[in-house]
Amino acid sequence: MGPVDSSRIPRYAGPATFARLPRLDEVGGRTDVAVVGVPFDTGVSYRPGARFGGNAIREASRLLRPYNPAQDASPFALAQVADAGDIAANPFNINEAVETIEAAADDLLGSGARMMTLGGDHTIALPLLRSVAKKHGPVALLHFDAHLDTWDTYFGAEYTHGTPFRRAVEEGILDTSALSHVGTRGPLYGKKDLTDDEKMGFGIVTSADVYRRGADEIADQLRQRIGDRPLYISIDIDCLDPAHAPGTGTPEAGGMTSRELLEILRGLASCNLVSADVVEVAPAYDHAEITAVAASHTAYELTTIMSRQIADARG
Ligand SMILES: N=C(N)NCCCC(=O)O
Numbered sequence: 175m176g177p178v179d180s181s182r183i184p185r186y187a188g189p190a191t192f193a194r195l196p197r198l199d200e201v202g203g204r205t206d207v208a209v210v211g212v213p214f215d216t217g218v219s220y221r222p223g224a225r226f227g228g229n230a231i232r233e234a235s236r237l238l239r240p241y242n243p244a245q246d247a248s249p250f251a252l253a254q255v256a257d258a259g260d261i262a263a264n265p266f267n268i269n270e271a272v273e274t275i276e277a278a279a280d281d282l283l284g285s286g287a288r289m290m291t292l293g294g295d296h297t298i299a300l301p302l303l304r305s306v307a308k309k310h311g312p313v314a315l316l317h318f319d320a321h322l323d324t325w326d327t328y329f330g331a332e333y334t335h336g337t338p339f340r341r342a343v344e345e346g347i348l349d350t351s352a353l354s355h356v357g358t359r360g361p362l363y364g365k366k367d368l369t370d371d372e373k374m375g376f377g378i379v380t381s382a383d384v385y386r387r388g389a390d391e392i393a394d395q396l397r398q399r400i401g402d403r404p405l406y407i408s409i410d411i412d413c414l415d416p417a418h419a420p421g422t423g424t425p426e427a428g429g430m431t432s433r434e435l436l437e438i439l440r441g442l443a444s445c446n447l448v449s450a451d452v453v454e455v456a457p458a459y460d461h462a463e464i465t466a467v468a469a470s471h472t473a474y475e476l477t478t479i480m481s482r483q484i485a486d487a488r489g
């Protein structure tokens with residue numbers, strides 16, 4: 175079952191699901207790719223508001239069309255893609271929220287679906303990775319972000335949007351031979367942030383590297399590092415320059431363009447993408463849906479990669 179036909183029903187009509195796709199209950203409760211929202215932002219260190227990100231992305235995704243020329247694929251015809259609604263994470267208790275997200279992800283992945291998660295702040299990547307690792311073992315991670323998100327604690331708190339990937343390395347749920355940050359930039363607390371990060375196994379492609387070397391060369395390098403390992407892609411929308419994504423909680427100047435991000439993703443189409451997230455969209459700081467549109471197209475490329483692989487595996 176595919177999306178609503180926008181040549182017959184105006185695309186601005188009716189409640190928003192991602193890309194006007196059916197809800198999970200409308201496809202009998204099973205899907206190949208589940209688009210799921212996680213309206214949670216209790217882990218942020220600066221501007222709040224990413225709890226509204228998932229629905230902003232859904233609204234902006236009304237304009238997506240069914241054929242993706244950049245990947246020569248119709249993602250919603252190749253596989254069932256459905257909107258699985260939101261995970262009801264407790265906004266007053268981060269530990270409980272992390273448990274709830276992990277349990278909901280266990281259910282979706284257990285049903286055979288891959289997840290395309292719409293955040294929420296970056297805290298949510300930890301329970302999602304835990305669940306993915308239960309199914310696939312330690313996964314390769316491609317992390318697009320201005321920030322490292324491998325810091326240790328804030329105010330003594332372990333689960334925050336600046337710390338998910340340090341926790342994930344500590345828990346042994348990442349394949350430390352294939353970890354990369356892309357789009358990194360901006361001031362740090364000290365040089366130790368970088369040496370700690372390197373010890374955890376991460377390689378860094380800065381936003382300046384992307385600008386200097388170009389999207390194709392970067393995608394080639396990343397593809398070689400990832401190989402055929404199960405891959406999780408986590409995209410903090412603040413990997414983009416604030417000109418391309420003003421609607422986010424911790425913006426940093428000098429970021430990638432949305433074109434660069436989309437082109438790098440297209441260059442990874444042959445990777446074994448098991449699940450992905452797009453996080454940190456905070457619509458209160460957005461203008462004309464600039465950020466939400468970029469995020470919706472990002473999720474569309476990721477969904478296309480997953481759908482193509484599902485169709486290829488079926489033969
Ligand atoms: N994950 C995001 N977006 N930001 C982390 C920033 C952590 C800090 O305030 O230093």
Ligand SMILES: [Zn+2]
Nearest residue numbers: 320321410412
């Ligand atoms: Zn960030």
Ligand SMILES: [Zn+2]
Nearest residue numbers: 296319323410
């Ligand atoms: Zn982040």
